[in-house]
Amino acid sequence: MRTAPTILHLDMDAFFASAEQASKPSLRGKAVVVGGLGPRGVVSTCSYEARVFGVHSAMPMAQARRLAPNAAYLVPRFGLYRQISEQVMGLLRELSPLVEPLSLDEAFVDLEAGGTAWDEASALLAGKRLRDDIRAVTGLTGSVGLAACKMLAKIASEQAKPDGLVLIEPGTERALLAPMPVRILPGVGPATGDHLRRGGINTVGEIAEAGEDELVRLLGKAHGLALYAMALAHDERPVVAERDTKSVSVEDTYDVDIHDRVRVRMEVQRLADRCVQRLRGAQLSGRTIVLKVRRYDFSTLTRSETLRGPTDDPAVVREAAARLLEAVDTTGGVRLLGVGVTGLADYTQEDLFAQAQAQAQAEAEAQAAADGEPEGLGAEPVAAEEAVEEPEPVVERQWRAGHDVRHVEFGHGWVQGSGLGRVTVRFETPDSAPGRVKTFRVDDPGLEGAEPLPLVAPPVGEGLRRSPRP
Ligand SMILES: [Mg+2]
DSSP: OOSSOOEEEEEETTHHHHHHHHHOGGGTTSOEEEEOOSTTOBEEEEOHHHHTTTOOTTOBHHHHHHHOTTSEEEOOOHHHHHHHHHHHHHHHHHHOSOEEEEETTEEEEETTTTTSOSSHHHHHHHHHHHHHHHHHHHSOOEEEEEESSHHHHHHHHHHHOSSOEEEOOTTOHHHHHTTSBGGGSTTOOHHHHHHHHHTTOOBHHHHHHHOHHHHHHHHOHHHHHHHHHHHTTOOOOOOOOOOOOOEEEEEEEEEEEEOOHHHHHHHHHHHHHHHHHHHHHTTOEEEEEEEEEEETTSOEEEEEEEEEEEEOOHHHHHHHHHHHHHTSOOTTOEEEEEEEEEEEESOOSOOHHHHHHHHHHHHHHHHHHHHTOOOOTTOSOSOOSSOEEEOOOOOTTOOOTTOEEEETTTEEEEEEEEETTEEEEEEOOTTSOSOEEEEEETTOTTEEEOOOOOSSOOOTTGGGGSOOOO
């Protein structure tokens, strides 16, 4: 095991709920619960203010509502969480090529492998800078744990929550673990925990005292040996970068539908260039070029073309994307365009975007299935191997709590609630003061679905990512 605390574990604080509070000024400092709102929905994340009432992740939503009847209950906006996740994972990749994401908001980083840290002082500095950078780029807080192994880095970030940093000095691990409950060790679930308790073992220290033979007797050879090693703070598991990259892709959503065909072509060329930049940045090349078009009515088309060999040539990707666009009717207007490359070859580094995308999609699908609701707008895959046409369920008139809307007169807001033919909207944006509430008929022609606004305004120059107002 290494002797310096150069394994970092990052965990964003109450991620979904914090993103909602950052988006919606009226919810800051308030109990916020994000999850499935249908009859079988469960809590995905809740704000620290909601935890005070006893609400926690994975709790049935009905129970949460009984505990915190006045909290704001919102449907997840995975599109936004994915964008923030991409920013965070990008910051982690600046520290090291060895980044192992565990979910949208959690990852291990091997700082030593990246040359970022080699001892306690340099690890501490890297951790502090990372937390500052995350706050500056995303507007949110993350907690950092630093230790000489993965298990302890994760325990450290848990201790650091919320909004903190904890470094576990090598040599102090066993004393730190000894009084902790056995459930803190990876691989100890409720069943193993009960089993150990019946054997008179409640703490990690008691596992160490019981000895290897006793652990093997209680849990069998493989599990017993592994757990005994963990109890002695022996954890040799390496940080492993994700290798199952499926695609590299970029996409843009437009505030106002694009109708001009020339403009659509230009946007596709620009996206192709950005996609190649990303591809080259990750030292990748790919064979299949994918174009994604979401039209004014939310129908989404994915078209692809497979080349004879892998490429990372911008001209080749631009041409292929342009050919794919020629077969797509955009006369009604376009809300979103995306260009991706799949069938990757010779890659040296994972693509967190695709990884996060796949995960968010799976989560959104599980959510939609659990709720019996149509899939969220950000939930469809960017890239598909085959050209498929997927008309999405009509969601325009489905006002989901917490989702973004735009009104011709009042501007950007979010759905606070709907029912009985009415929808209540609060008009506010991440950088506004808490906004006013207005109620409309659900079929108000001036109201339409909108894409989430970034939590932190992009720096000048990035402003080109959104279309200018007419
Ligand atoms: Mg978290």
